[in-house]
Amino acid sequence: MQARENKIQVSEKLSLPTMGCGTWAWGNKLLWDYDESKDQQLQEVFNFCVDHGVTLFDTGDSYGTGKLKGRSETLLGQFSQQYQGKEKDNICIATKLAAYPWRLTRQSIVAACRASAHRLGKPVDLVQMHWPTANYAPWQENALLEGLADLYEQGEVKGVGLSNYGPKRLKEVYQKFAQRGVPIYTLQVQYSLLSTYPIKELGLKALCDELGIRLIAYSPLTLGLLTGKYGNGVFPKGIRGLLFRYLLPGIQPVLKTLETIANTRNKTFSQIALNWCICKGTIPIPGAKNMKQAQQNIGALGWRLSDSEVAELDQASNKVTRPMVQNIFQTR
Numbered sequence: 001m002q003a004r005e006n007k008i009q010v011s012e013k014l015s016l017p018t019m020g021c022g023t024w025a026w027g028n029k030l031l032w033d034y035d036e037s038k039d040q041q042l043q044e045v046f047n048f049c050v051d052h053g054v055t056l057f058d059t060g061d062s063y064g065t066g067k068l069k070g071r072s073e074t075l076l077g078q079f080s081q082q083y084q085g086k087e088k089d090n091i092c093i094a095t096k097l098a099a100y101p102w103r104l105t106r107q108s109i110v111a112a113c114r115a116s117a118h119r120l121g122k123p124v125d126l127v128q129m130h131w132p133t134a135n136y137a138p139w140q141e142n143a144l145l146e147g148l149a150d151l152y153e154q155g156e157v158k159g160v161g162l163s164n165y166g167p168k169r170l171k172e173v174y175q176k177f178a179q180r181g182v183p184i185y186t187l188q189v190q191y192s193l194l195s196t197y198p199i200k201e202l203g204l205k206a207l208c209d210e211l212g213i214r215l216i217a218y219s220p221l222t223l224g225l226l227t228g229k230y231g232n233g234v235f236p237k238g239i240r241g242l243l244f245r246y247l248l249p250g251i252q253p254v255l256k257t258l259e260t261i262a263n264t265r266n267k268t269f270s271q272i273a274l275n276w277c278i279c280k281g282t283i284p285i286p287g288a289k290n291m292k293q294a295q296q297n298i299g300a301l302g303w304r305l306s307d308s309e310v311a312e313l314d315q316a317s318n319k320v321t322r323p324m325v326q327n328i329f330q331t332r
């Protein structure tokens with residue numbers, strides 16, 4: 001893998017930027033309060049990101065359910081077709097296929113990817129297994145992974161990635177795919193100042209480096225909590241509000257350190273939190289719902305925290321007494 005102009009060339013056909021954009025909120029009502037009136041601003045976010053080299057968009061076939069089935073993919077398809085800027089050819093749409101209980105065969109994963117491609121109006125660039133079933137239905141997973149490798153072998157995708165896999169399962173899948181000559185380009189895990197478990201406890205960064213896999217940090221702002229805008233009676237509606245009320249008393253060391261460094265550097269909390277992910281060698285994919293958020297998050301690029309600032313943030317993160325809850329599907 002070579003770094004070229006802030007892009008990591010993972011293969012002849014696929015390059016990844018220093019930071020991407022998450023699109024879970026682009027079609028999800030329950031957690032993120034999406035409605036169609038937001039589509040215009042989401043398209044502006046898309047165009048702005050691509051123009052600024054943030055060319056990786058993470059989505060999933062479960063982002064948008066019921067009547068909004070696959071809405072995030074549909075929007076990304078429309079936006080990428082309408083985008084005419086100079087970065088057009090670098091756009092990478094990375095979708096995640098859900099390991100739904102009714103997906104039992106390798107063909108079901110191939111069909112799921114084709115359905116995503118249909119919604120996108122073009123082939124999927126990077127296809128990822130959304131989660132392993134090892135924790136609850138280990139017998140299901142083998143066929144799904146075979147299907148993922150089939151997609152690469154058949155040239156239907158440019159690359160394959162995994163999500164929520166721990167080191168043990170990652171090594172097993174890596175070896176299995178290697179026997180078929182299928183490389184794993186990316187692993188996506190929940191990683192932020194409040195969710196250091198995947199690297200600190202599971203050692204996934206070192207393993208990914210050894211295997212030549214890029215580590216993608218999802219929920220790098222802990223669902224918005226690390227932006228510093230919540231607390232003091234201000235909370236989002238629903239489940240996020242409940243979670244943030246629970247977490248806040250235990251995360252003060254991180255918020256205080258973010259504030260100090262943000263003030264010294266004239267940056268925002270989110271810019272510091274995202275830059276910390278980049279300094280840790282991951283590709284953060286913050287979600288952005290509007291231009292203000294996208295513009296702010298892009299300000300995380302083009303500079304680096306000093307080693308001592310990273311160390312201060314690490315120490316603050318170690319003092320957190322209520323870390324972000326881990327994804328139930330994350331394996332060891």
Ligand SMILES: NC(=O)c1ccc[n+]([C@@H]2O[C@H](COP(=O)([O-])OP(=O)(O)OC[C@H]3O[C@@H](n4cnc5c(N)ncnc54)[C@H](OP(=O)(O)O)[C@@H]3O)[C@@H](O)[C@H]2O)c1
Pocket residue numbers: 021022023024025058059096130163164188189217218219220221222223224225227229236270285286287288289292293294296297327
């Ligand atoms: N593989 C998996 O299992 C998995 C799981 C979760 C997420 N993901 C991926 O990771 C992406 C990012 O994670 P996430 O969306 O869960 O959480 P996140 O990136 O940690 O937080 C995103 C939210 O924070 C708020 N925000 C973002 N930038 C902001 C700014 N500059 N100022 C103020 N508020 C800001 C917005 O929500 P509000 O304005 O409502 O606060 C936004 O939707 C997802 O979109 C998805 O693509 C993958």
